[in-house]
Amino acid sequence: MSYLGETIPKLGFGYMRLPRRVEGGYDMKMICDMVDYFIGNGFTYFDTAYVYDGGESEKAIYESLVSRYPRESFQLATKLKLPMAGIETADAVGMELEKSLERTGAGYFDFYLLHALSGAGIEDYERLGAWDFVRRMKEEGKIRHYGFSFHDSADKLEALLQKHPDAEFVQLQINYADWEDADVQARKNYEVCQKYGKPVVIMEPVKGGNLVTFKEEIKDMLRAYNPNASIASWALRFCASLDGLITVLSGMSSFEQLKDNVDMMKNFKPLCAEEYAILQKVREKLAETDTIPCTACRYCTEVCPMNIDIPRIFEVANGYKMYGNLAGSQRTYGFIPAQRRANVCIECGACENTCPQHLPIRELLKEADKNFGG
Ligand code: SF4
Ligand code: SF4
Incomplete structure (x- = not known):
């Protein structure tokens, strides 16, 4: 054609x-x-x-x-x-x-x-x-x-x-x-x-x-x-x-x-x-993957004193859970500005108090940092 x-x-x-x-x-x-x-x-x-x-x-x-x-x-x-x-x-x-x-x-x-x-x-x-x-x-x-x-x-x-x-x-x-x-x-x-x-x-x-x-x-x-x-x-x-x-x-x-x-x-x-x-x-099977149930509502980012991009980090973590592509996930994580990544969390807990999904955000951020952080 x-x-x-x-x-x-x-x-x-x-x-x-x-x-x-x-x-x-x-x-x-x-x-x-x-x-x-x-x-x-x-x-x-x-x-x-x-x-x-x-x-x-x-x-x-x-x-x-x-x-x-x-x-x-x-x-x-x-x-x-x-x-x-x-x-x-x-x-x-x-x-x-x-x-x-x-x-x-x-x-x-x-x-x-x-x-x-x-x-x-x-x-x-x-x-x-x-x-x-x-x-x-x-x-x-x-x-x-x-x-x-x-x-x-x-x-x-x-x-x-x-x-x-x-x-x-x-x-x-x-x-x-x-x-x-x-x-x-x-x-x-x-x-x-x-x-x-x-x-x-x-x-x-x-x-x-x-x-x-x-x-x-x-x-x-x-x-x-x-x-x-x-x-x-x-x-x-x-x-x-x-x-x-x-x-x-x-x-x-x-x-x-x-x-x-x-x-x-x-x-x-x-x-x-x-x-x-x-x-x-295959799509249905991928959708069954046990991912972080973050809805990207961004209530957490409104209260985070460090302005961490929590939903974006969870999006990368979910991609890794679905596809297991560590190098690819690390590359995507690298697009998040350094000052907004998981490692700058001061563990104040403000995000968890506001998350409607009651996610253990601090623990999940630590895991993300371990997997994708440099
Ligand atoms: S615990 Fe970490 S991510 Fe949550 S609001 Fe505090 S600094 Fe931000
Ligand atoms: S408040 Fe909870 S559900 Fe909403 S974006 Fe933050 S982590 Fe995700």
């Missing part, structure tokens, strides 16, 4: 979790081998961002891809992240694109995204003139298509698409576990894109690795149907079975993962009714 005049195979190479050497830094030999296998099997879409690994990811794009393959033989996406310290005008916003062009040596970007639009951050892109900027850059030929990646509700997505009908595509977080999730709203966001005729790039199809780390008992439900299919392949096939996609990104960290993804997507078969029914059972 072709979108925006491009015919792109349904697997994209995400440069967010690149393989590393034990002694530090990227394993460039491995990355080059992965790129060769990916391209050698007919795949062409690569995704990075200005902020990934402090710019190292964009530099790795140059070394592994741009310097080794003809520019017209692949599509390259990168992203503009606002606000940035010191960036207060549209001209200054342009410095980020110039830096991305310099690091990648790409000459132009096929897909350029306003990065991670959500909450109050949506306004930053308006205030700093980012939309006018990308329109201008398209006219100048520095980018070929512009869109945005999005992490908020379907209502906000609809409002954004009404305000910026010229946005050419949307990058969404979609996976089978979050399809009906009330916060992520994967299905609803996807349906908004369908309604407005916007092709979708899918990110996090394996939920940051969570959909391969859950309990053996759940994996066995998938293996029982097809012992030869990898656990990750279910997650990718769920996404790639949707209509209206530009591609599905996978942040592959090893040659083995890449080979599994490539081999499966090369001979892609959409999920059948029986397989959808199995995934529904």
Whole structure:
């Protein structure tokens, strides 16, 4: 299927979790081998961002891809992240694109995204003139298509698409576990894109690795149907079975993962009714996990003298209970500002006096600190 005049195979190479050497830094030999296998099997879409690994990811794009393959033989996406310290005008916003062009040596970007639009951050892109900027850059030929990646509700997505009908595509977080999730709203966001005729790039199809780390008992439900299919392949096939996609990104960290993804997507078969029914059972099983019954009412944060982000910490803890992905949970925990993490608790107990769920918050915070704290 072709979108925006491009015919792109349904697997994209995400440069967010690149393989590393034990002694530090990227394993460039491995990355080059992965790129060769990916391209050698007919795949062409690569995704990075200005902020990934402090710019190292964009530099790795140059070394592994741009310097080794003809520019017209692949599509390259990168992203503009606002606000940035010191960036207060549209001209200054342009410095980020110039830096991305310099690091990648790409000459132009096929897909350029306003990065991670959500909450109050949506306004930053308006205030700093980012939309006018990308329109201008398209006219100048520095980018070929512009869109945005999005992490908020379907209502906000609809409002954004009404305000910026010229946005050419949307990058969404979609996976089978979050399809009906009330916060992520994967299905609803996807349906908004369908309604407005916007092709979708899918990110996090394996939920940051969570959909391969859950309990053996759940994996066995998938293996029982097809012992030869990898656990990750279910997650990718769920996404790639949707209509209206530009591609599905996978942040592959090893040659083995890449080979599994490539081999499966090369001979892609959409999920059948029986397989959808199995995934529904998996969702139900995941929902049975004994998690912390926090309702995110935030009464506790209103009284906490240390302003600890208790509900967010419990959300990370619940993710760990469901999927058992310690490294992934530690990474997510790292996004909580240091001054709002569990270890700054002074054990005053004010939160427990106000929690309508009567949760032993102090004990739960200690456990969170033990599991995820540095
Ligand atoms: S016990 Fe800890 S988390 Fe609870 S209100 Fe006091 S400082 Fe905040
Ligand atoms: S008061 Fe209790 S239920 Fe509400 S957010 Fe805090 S921990 Fe969760």
